[in-house]
Amino acid sequence: MRGRRGAFQVGSFRGIPIRIHFSLLLVLPLLAFLYGGVFRQAARTAQVPPELVGGVPLLWGLGMAVGLFASVLLHEMAHVLYALRTGGQVRSITLMIVGGVSEVTELPQRSRDEVLMALVGPLTSLGLGGLLLAVAWLLPESGAFNPRFALSYLGGLNLFLGAFNLVPAFPMDGGRILRGLLVGRMGLVRATRVAAWVGKGLALVFFLLALLSLNPFLGLVAFVIFTGAEAESRQVLLRQVLEKLHVEQVMTPRFHGVELSSSGAEALGDLRRARKPALPAIENDRPVGWVLLEDLTQVSEPERSLITVRDRVRPAVEVAPEDNAWQAMRKMVEAQPPLLLVLEQGRLVGTVDAEDLNAAVELHLSSEERGGGWPRWRQERPA
Ligand SMILES: [Zn+2]
Numbered sequence: 001m002r003g004r005r006g007a008f009q010v011g012s013f014r015g016i017p018i019r020i021h022f023s024l025l026l027v028l029p030l031l032a033f034l035y036g037g038v039f040r041q042a043a044r045t046a047q048v049p050p051e052l053v054g055g056v057p058l059l060w061g062l063g064m065a066v067g068l069f070a071s072v073l074l075h076e077m078a079h080v081l082y083a084l085r086t087g088g089q090v091r092s093i094t095l096m097i098v099g100g101v102s103e104v105t106e107l108p109q110r111s112r113d114e115v116l117m118a119l120v121g122p123l124t125s126l127g128l129g130g131l132l133l134a135v136a137w138l139l140p141e142s143g144a145f146n147p148r149f150a151l152s153y154l155g156g157l158n159l160f161l162g163a164f165n166l167v168p169a170f171p172m173d174g175g176r177i178l179r180g181l182l183v184g185r186m187g188l189v190r191a192t193r194v195a196a197w198v199g200k201g202l203a204l205v206f207f208l209l210a211l212l213s214l215n216p217f218l219g220l221v222a223f224v225i226f227t228g229a230e231a232e233s234r235q236v237l238l239r240q241v242l243e244k245l246h247v248e249q250v251m252t253p254r255f256h257g258v259e260l261s262s263s264g265a266e267a268l269g270d271l272r273r274a275r276k277p278a279l280p281a282i283e284n285d286r287p288v289g290w291v292l293l294e295d296l297t298q299v300s301e302p303e304r305s306l307i308t309v310r311d312r313v314r315p316a317v318e319v320a321p322e323d324n325a326w327q328a329m330r331k332m333v334e335a336q337p338p339l340l341l342v343l344e345q346g347r348l349v350g351t352v353d354a355e356d357l358n359a360a361v362e363l364h365l366s367s368e369e370r371g372g373g374w375p376r377w378r379q380e381r382p383a
Contacts, residue, residue: 007094013077014084021096028065035153036061042149054144067154069095071128071161076102078124079117079173086113111188115180118173122162129158169199171228192236199229239326241361247328248321250360251342251350257282258291260313264304267312268296278339280348281313287341287348289313316341321349325360328352 007019039057076093079102083090094101132155139148168174175195182191203226210218242250257280258267271279271293281289295312296304319328319340328340332354342350 007096013080013093016080016090017092018073019092019094021094024069024095028062028069031065031068032058032062034061035064038153039064039146039149043145046145048145052143052145054146057146060146060150064150064154067150068157071125071154071158074128075121075125075161075165078120082113082117082120086110086117088113088117111180111183114183115177118176118180121173122165125158125162125165129155129160129162131155132158167202167225168195169202169225169229170196170232171224175199175228175232188236189240192233196229196233199225203229237365238329238357238361241364242326242329242357243324245325245360245364246321247319247323247325247340247342247352248350250325250328250356251321251352252356253350254280255348257287257348258309259283260288260308260310262309264296264299264307264309264312265301267291267309268293268304271296276353278353280316280339280341280351281309282348286346287316287318287343289316290339290341292338318343319352320344325352325357329357332357 006023007021009017009019011018036058039060043053043057072095073093076095080090080093082088083102090102092102132151136148136151136155139151141148165173166177168178170176175198178198179188179191179195182194185191186194203222206218206222206225210216210222258270260281260283262270267279271277271291277294278290278292280287281291291309291312292314295314299307299312317331317340319331319342321342321344332340332352338353340352341348342352
């Protein structure tokens with residue numbers, strides 16, 4: 001059980017960790033209670049005689065809640081299986097309060113595969129829904145009421161899950177399908193922008209509907225779609241720009257750092273003068289790691305003059321000047337250092353932090369919008 005952003009691992013599938021978000025544990029008893037009420041109400045409405053109800057409503061409610069999460073997991077597994085089959089990479093599957101999230105770190109190369117990868121999830125849900133409804137229909141009417149009702153209700157939920165995910169808006173699967181269909185015609189960046197516009201338009205429609213019907217769930221959906229559209233287009237633009245740049249084009253040139261032997265107080269002075277949250281740590285002209293402002297401010301002032309940078313140094317993550325800037329960004333996200341050290345033949349020539357990457361992206365996007373000088377977007381994925 002390894003914690004990571006509020007989730008813990010419950011198992012794995014093809015070596016990919018399956019995690020459950022804590023919010024789900026809170027919502028599980030609530031759902032069990034709500035579904036229990038649905039079961040009680042359904043038996044009453046159908047005027048089922050007590051001997052034919054078949055079980056405690058609350059337990060059936062709990063079974064429904066677990067069944068719903070199992071359905072979401074199957075939906076995610078369909079995505080993951082397809083991604084793996086077509087050369088994608090998946091880091092984790094996390095079940096959350098609003099559904100499942102598969103962290104696909106490397107998308108399939110062809111846009112056709114991306115469309116299909118997005119499509120297999122909803123298709124699995126729709127298929128599962130149809131199957132459950134068929135089994136419920138085949139059960140004899142003279143039998144117990146609750147099992148039949150559970151199957152048809154879970155079937156209905158799966159149909160909803162499948163249909164809802166086909167809504168053409170990020171972060172729903174439908175958004176990816178729409179983008180994948182547009183990529184061949186207009187390239188990845190424009191396709192993502194168009195799909196994001198469609199998503200924001202739909203979010204607005206959902207928001208108005210939520211206001212008119214006073215439905216908080218619909219309001220939440222509108223919010224998730226709006227922020228999803230924003231995040232997705234940002235991510236794609238970032239990648240498109242950074243993939244064309246080398247580290248030396250985005251780095252801050254820097255040939256000096258904090259000496260490993262200098263005191264904590266001296267290092268803090270250097271960091272404050274440089275106005276940086278972190279600086280490289282140097283020993284005998286060789287960069288050996290980096291020192292973080294936060295690590296030094298946590299030490300009390302008298303103690304700060306007694307410790308050296310060596311006591312607080314963190315291991316370096318290195319890149320080369322000719323490395324791809326997108327790869328550098330991936331390294332930064334995976335290892336979570338606020339700073340990458342750029343080394344040329346073992347010597348420090350610069351540093352890259354999130355600010356450097358953002359500045360590079362903004363610069364190139366603004367020059368693209370002016371229409372001057374910047375080459376046309378290279379199409380990343382041949383359709
Ligand atoms: Zn999906």
